[in-house]
Amino acid sequence: METSFPFTLRSIVRLRPLATVSIAAAAVLLLAGCSSAATPDASGSPSPSASAVDLCAATAPSGAASESVTVEGEPGTESTATFTAPLDITELERTVISEGTGDPVEAGQLITYALTAFSAETGEKLGAVGYKEGEILPAQISPDNPLGQVIGCSTPGTRLVATFPASDSAAGEVYIFDFLSVVPDAAWGEPVAPVDGMPTVKLDESGAPTITIPDTDPPTEVEIANLKTGDGPVVVSGDQVLVQYTGVKWSDGTVFDSSWENGAPAAFQTTAVVEGFKQALEGQTVGSQVLVVVPPAFGYGASEGHELQKETLVFVVDILGTQHPNA
Incomplete structure (x- = not known):
């Protein structure tokens, strides 16, 4: 599916x-x-x-x-x-x-x-x-x-x-x-040192990120780095999560979607998103901010005709809450 x-x-x-x-x-x-x-x-x-x-x-x-x-x-x-x-x-x-x-x-x-x-x-x-x-x-x-x-x-x-x-x-x-x-409506965890070679992220006063793509070829595997590590419960597979997120294209750095621009956090199940985004959520703790790079094979590569089919995607995700499946 x-x-x-x-x-x-x-x-x-x-x-x-x-x-x-x-x-x-x-x-x-x-x-x-x-x-x-x-x-x-x-x-x-x-x-x-x-x-x-x-x-x-x-x-x-x-x-x-x-x-x-x-x-x-x-x-x-x-x-x-x-x-x-x-x-x-x-x-x-x-x-x-x-x-x-x-x-x-x-x-x-x-x-x-x-x-x-x-x-x-x-x-x-x-x-x-x-x-x-x-x-x-x-x-x-x-x-x-x-x-x-x-x-x-x-x-x-x-x-x-x-x-x-x-x-x-x-x-x-x-x-x-x-x-x-x-x-808080933005991640509150402890800051983590940025990873060399990954896109850079700058936060405004509200916590909304600006993502800058490095002048290199995109990776072929999913790359994940914590920008902040929270102290809340761990997100498990199938959880319903509440997040802030911004997504940009590696190809030109343009924003294609952002909860910050849409005006409210988004809620969805970890198993209802593309594989790369799923990997960025599961195993993380609430309060964390995660940077993830999603190559087409882990995004929309198999979705023929999709506007993002050939794009490597970059997201910054603030995890504000999680609800376990058995709850």
């Missing part, structure tokens, strides 16, 4: 309502929106950005249903929820159980989180996800999706209860959410 490549996956995926999907599917919350930063006010102190204000305004209200749930356990660990079932839920509600610290999250930022789900009809625990490494990808938060409406403009470490009403396709559900951290 012919493999695809990230630039065929350009899209900003909207969140599905959590109450309409299983606990595992509900956790796969992908990309929406873009980031912006706080701006100083006249006193020189940071003032809430429009993104932070938007999240605050979009926050679901607290109400009788969410306030009736008792939560036991420490924030950041799998816990229990007790309530009188069946719980009458008429609209999405959220109640803060404990507040975190640090700066409030802003729309467009990537976050890690964990959740435990319960049936509103029976009180039965449906499952938990996000409390172990490699279980779910970071999510890009937005006031337009359920995750943003639950987390709102909270600070990392905040624990919340959210109650979702029944829909035509699903019963009502109760969730304990743990907002764990804000994730």
Whole structure:
């Protein structure tokens, strides 16, 4: 089967309502929106950005249903929820159980989180996800999706209860959410010395790379070099990964695709990309930045008529998250 490549996956995926999907599917919350930063006010102190204000305004209200749930356990660990079932839920509600610290999250930022789900009809625990490494990808938060409406403009470490009403396709559900951290949108690992003879890479202030091709013939085998080595979980075959990437042609150095230019990180499975790109991902750790040179035989050489069929491709890839197949 012919493999695809990230630039065929350009899209900003909207969140599905959590109450309409299983606990595992509900956790796969992908990309929406873009980031912006706080701006100083006249006193020189940071003032809430429009993104932070938007999240605050979009926050679901607290109400009788969410306030009736008792939560036991420490924030950041799998816990229990007790309530009188069946719980009458008429609209999405959220109640803060404990507040975190640090700066409030802003729309467009990537976050890690964990959740435990319960049936509103029976009180039965449906499952938990996000409390172990490699279980779910970071999510890009937005006031337009359920995750943003639950987390709102909270600070990392905040624990919340959210109650979702029944829909035509699903019963009502109760969730304990743990907002764990804000994730950088560029690789954060330890820098590694560049490899002689490989393309050179320069990063701008945002972390977006500019790639310069050496004045030599391209290699005939895949060449991989770490530019940064992260400290997160290891990417294994079949993982769903969240990455930033830029791809250029060795022949003329032109960019043919870039998540940085597309406006958001990309999410895809390691086995759904060309072989050279797959090799650059698997075995790496989250937080790493990888430089890879992909000759046609490991790219689109077998794809007759493809615009990149005869091209040697060069990529810089920032690995922001991974989700293991068994998660």
